[in-house]
Amino acid sequence: GAGVSQSPSNKVTEKGKDVELRCDPISGHTALYWYRQSLGQGLEFLIYFQGNSAPDKSGLPSDRFSAERTGGSVSTLTIQRTQQEDSAVYLCASTSGGGTQYFGPGTRLTVL
Amino acid sequence: GENVEQHPSTLSVQEGDSAVIKCTYSDSASNYFPWYKQELGKGPQLIIDIRSNVGEKKDQRIAVTLNKTAKHFSLHITETQPEDSAVYFCAASEHSGNTGKLIFGQGTTLQVKP
Numbered sequence: 001g002a003g004v005s006q007s008p009s010n011k012v013t014e015k016g017k018d019v020e021l022r023c024d025p026i027s028g029h030t031a032l033y034w035y036r037q038s039l040g041q042g043l044e045f046l047i048y049f050q051g052n053s054a055p056d057k058s059g060l061p062s063d064r065f066s067a068e069r070t071g072g073s074v075s076t077l078t079i080q081r082t083q084q085e086d087s088a089v090y091l092c093a094s095t096s097g098g099g100t101q102y103f104g105p106g107t108r109l110t111v112l
Numbered sequence: 113g114e115n116v117e118q119h120p121s122t123l124s125v126q127e128g129d130s131a132v133i134k135c136t137y138s139d140s141a142s143n144y145f146p147w148y149k150q151e152l153g154k155g156p157q158l159i160i161d162i163r164s165n166v167g168e169k170k171d172q173r174i175a176v177t178l179n180k181t182a183k184h185f186s187l188h189i190t191e192t193q194p195e196d197s198a199v200y201f202c203a204a205s206e207h208s209g210n211t212g213k214l215i216f217g218q219g220t221t222l223q224v225k226p
């Protein structure tokens with residue numbers, strides 16, 4: 001079946017602009033995660049959604065970052081007033097209860 | 113919180129040789145340890161995982177060992193092939209089971225020379 005999809009695959013924006021990144025998880029997966037991967041670095045946890053529970057936002061680096069998950073499926077990560085240090089690959093993963101985290105291909109964000 | 117250290121950062125081996133990547137973790141409550149392979153321009157893909165009630169797990173040319181006392185785990189790839197060239201990440205789950213967030217190591221770039 002279809003895996004996790006993310007859009008856009010690449011996004012170039014100017015400093016100060018807002019961006020929205022989209023994640024479509026695997027159908028039926030109840031949990032969804034966002035991670036950030038800076039150049040040459042490991043993955044850094046950002047936020048976690050599980051069913052109807054309140055999300056775990058403990059990894060969001062600043063209040064410019066927010067995310068929502070509508071209808072328990074699609075998720076959008078929003079970065080307001082982007083800064084150059086926000087440049088990274090943003091990865092989304094989904095999992096069913098107790099299952100493997102399956103990653104999407106990521107969105108490469110470049111802030112000029 | 114959990115901290116995962118991964119070594120080496122780069123590893124170059126000849127085709128057919130073995131490769132070993134090591135990780136240590138800090139939180140004794142972590143009990144799920146996956147390994148991911150990431151090829152250029154793609155998202156990470158799970159290659160093997162282990163839970164803390166098991167000391168070793170093997171899948172064809174890939175094996176993972178876990179030492180809970182020392183809080184370290186290792187990935188072993190035998191008979192390496194050029195297509196094994198990629199970045200490998202270890203991770204640890206901070207919560208019971210694997211429904212929680214993963215804490216990743218910094219990654220190891222493996223190059224297998226033909």
